[in-house]
Amino acid sequence: MKVCVYGLGHIGLPTALLLAQDHAVVGVDVDPDRVANVREGDLPVSEPGIDELYAEVREDFAVTTEAEPADAHVLVTPTPLEEATDVPDLRAVRSATESVAEVLRPDDLVVLESTVPPGTGEGLVVPILESSGVDAGEFSYAHCPERAIPGRTLVEMIDNHRVVGALDEASLDRALELYTFVEGEIHATDVAAAEFVKLMENTHRDVNIALANEFARMAEELGVDVHEARELANEHPRVDVLRPGPGVGGHCITVDPQFLAQRVGSDRLISLARDVNESMVGHTIRSATDMLGSPPATLTVLGVAYKGDVSDTRRTPALPFVRRAQNAGYDVRVHDPHVESFTVDPESLDEAVADSDCLAIVTDHSEYEDLDPTALAERMATPQLLDSRAVVDDEAWRDAGFVVRVLGDGTC
Numbered sequence: 001m002k003v004c005v006y007g008l009g010h011i012g013l014p015t016a017l018l019l020a021q022d023h024a025v026v027g028v029d030v031d032p033d034r035v036a037n038v039r040e041g042d043l044p045v046s047e048p049g050i051d052e053l054y055a056e057v058r059e060d061f062a063v064t065t066e067a068e069p070a071d072a073h074v075l076v077t078p079t080p081l082e083e084a085t086d087v088p089d090l091r092a093v094r095s096a097t098e099s100v101a102e103v104l105r106p107d108d109l110v111v112l113e114s115t116v117p118p119g120t121g122e123g124l125v126v127p128i129l130e131s132s133g134v135d136a137g138e139f140s141y142a143h144c145p146e147r148a149i150p151g152r153t154l155v156e157m158i159d160n161h162r163v164v165g166a167l168d169e170a171s172l173d174r175a176l177e178l179y180t181f182v183e184g185e186i187h188a189t190d191v192a193a194a195e196f197v198k199l200m201e202n203t204h205r206d207v208n209i210a211l212a213n214e215f216a217r218m219a220e221e222l223g224v225d226v227h228e229a230r231e232l233a234n235e236h237p238r239v240d241v242l243r244p245g246p247g248v249g250g251h252c253i254t255v256d257p258q259f260l261a262q263r264v265g266s267d268r269l270i271s272l273a274r275d276v277n278e279s280m281v282g283h284t285i286r287s288a289t290d291m292l293g294s295p296p297a298t299l300t301v302l303g304v305a306y307k308g309d310v311s312d313t314r315r316t317p318a319l320p321f322v323r324r325a326q327n328a329g330y331d332v333r334v335h336d337p338h339v340e341s342f343t344v345d346p347e348s349l350d351e352a353v354a355d356s357d358c359l360a361i362v363t364d365h366s367e368y369e370d371l372d373p374t375a376l377a378e379r380m381a382t383p384q385l386l387d388s389r390a391v392v393d394d395e396a397w398r399d400a401g402f403v404v405r406v407l408g409d410g411t412c
């Protein structure tokens with residue numbers, strides 16, 4: 001079938017390429033530069049296997065800025081929180097749906113993959129589609145939320161189980177015809193349940209990370225090493241404590257719980273968990289400034305991506321960490337091997353650590369596990385390390401002459 005995919009971003013582009021293995025796909029994006037880049041093979045998304053997949057399917061994959069008539073329209077536009085109001089910003093979903101309504105025909109399928117507040121499909125998307133003059137029932141509609149994790153996007157898009165919230169039987173059948181690349185099981189439900197399931201998943205993760213962060217802070221007060229305690233607790237067959245850190249980043253786990261909390265009046269735990277996770281940046285910066293003493297001093301931040309081994313900096317805890325250290329009067333240098341375009345201070349590691357007074361690992365990139373503490377100690381003015389992700393062998397760093405604090409190990 002002919003498929004139009006709206007939004008060629010972190011999720012839309014890999015989805016379009018996977019769909020192009022079995023269908024004729026047109027990628028539609030409002031950003032003309034992005035369209036031109038994708039057309040030339042300069043992909044805006046870096047994920048294992050994506051360049052190879054692009055090369056494989058490029059004959060069956062076109063890109064454009066305008067909606068086209070198609071048998072299926074897949075919406076993968078962004079759904080952030082609006083910065084000024086902290087309210088879900090559904091403008092891209094609205095405008096993409098309006099574009100589809102202009103070309104919609106009876107028997108077409110429309111799929112919303114974007115993560116949305118409960119009720120968005122039947123309350124907002126379907127009515128806009130019906131403004132075309134084609135009624136729901138004549139066209140098919142389904143919500144198929146994406147659940148792949150950045151860093152493993154293609155593998156998880158193929159292997160993960162998928163939830164399809166279909167408007168009716170015909171919509172479910174059409175969605176099954178579309179998602180031929182999915183090897184995981186496909187579970188059918190209704191539209192509202194599919195919206196809710198997606199939000200439950202990310203909220204579950206946010207709340208559990210908050211618990212890990214609370215354990216870390218308690219362990220610090222009690223002089224216990226939370227990392228050792230966590231490993232021991234996780235030997236229990238029904239316990240899985242997540243990893244504490246300097247805060248939760250990314251534009252999903254930090255945002256999606258608020259889609260739920262803002263929609264209902266009965267939220268308590270979800271907002272509290274958000275607060276706990278947001279408070280970790282302040283906690284981590286206090287540890288760093290405690291080590292540094294009064295300014296002037298130089299702090300080298302290792303990692304600005306929101307998590308290890310990705311290049312995405314959206315809602316990263318590293319950015320407020322950097323700003324707060326700068327506001328406190330420290331010279332701050334930033335290093336990240338995955339984020340070339342980061343504008344704070346993209347220096348090489350050697351330059352970033354020269355004469356520095358403290359290193360702070362804020363992102364758990366694999367590269368930081370293998371740093372050579374002896375070589376680093378020689379380059380620094382004061383060899384100190386704050387490891388907020390517990391990624392290094394702290395004893396080896398101490399042996400190399402570093403003063404080391406690890407978030408949650410009872411020494412902060």
Ligand SMILES: NC(=O)C1=CN([C@@H]2O[C@H](COP(=O)(O)OP(=O)(O)OC[C@H]3O[C@@H](n4cnc5c(N)ncnc54)[C@H](O)[C@@H]3O)[C@@H](O)[C@H]2O)C=CC1
Pocket residue numbers: 006007008009010011012028029030031034076077078079092093095096113114115116146147148149150251252
């Ligand atoms: N990035 C991730 O890891 C995951 C994201 N999601 C959800 O997927 C959705 C998309 O997120 P990302 O791919 O990360 O977004 P993104 O920001 O990487 O890309 C969005 C793309 O949509 C384009 N766009 C905006 N308005 C448009 C319109 N009216 N018509 C056509 N294109 C338009 C933008 O120019 C951009 O290229 C969001 O709802 C997000 O919550 C779900 C699971 C994982």
Ligand SMILES: CC(=O)N[C@@H]1[C@@H](OP(=O)(O)OP(=O)(O)OC[C@H]2O[C@@H](n3ccc(=O)[nH]c3=O)[C@H](O)[C@@H]2O)O[C@H](C(=O)O)[C@@H](O)[C@@H]1O
Pocket residue numbers: 115146147148149150201202205209242243244245246247248249250251252253306307308
């Ligand atoms: C339930 C779930 O695992 N959701 C995934 C999540 O992807 P995302 O990369 O945002 O999740 P993540 O790996 O938990 O990272 C989020 C943030 O949480 C932090 N983090 C994560 C795990 C942990 O034990 N401790 C911790 O502090 C990370 O460093 C990062 O800053 O959100 C994605 C999404 O919805 O966009 C979703 O598709 C993914 O499957």
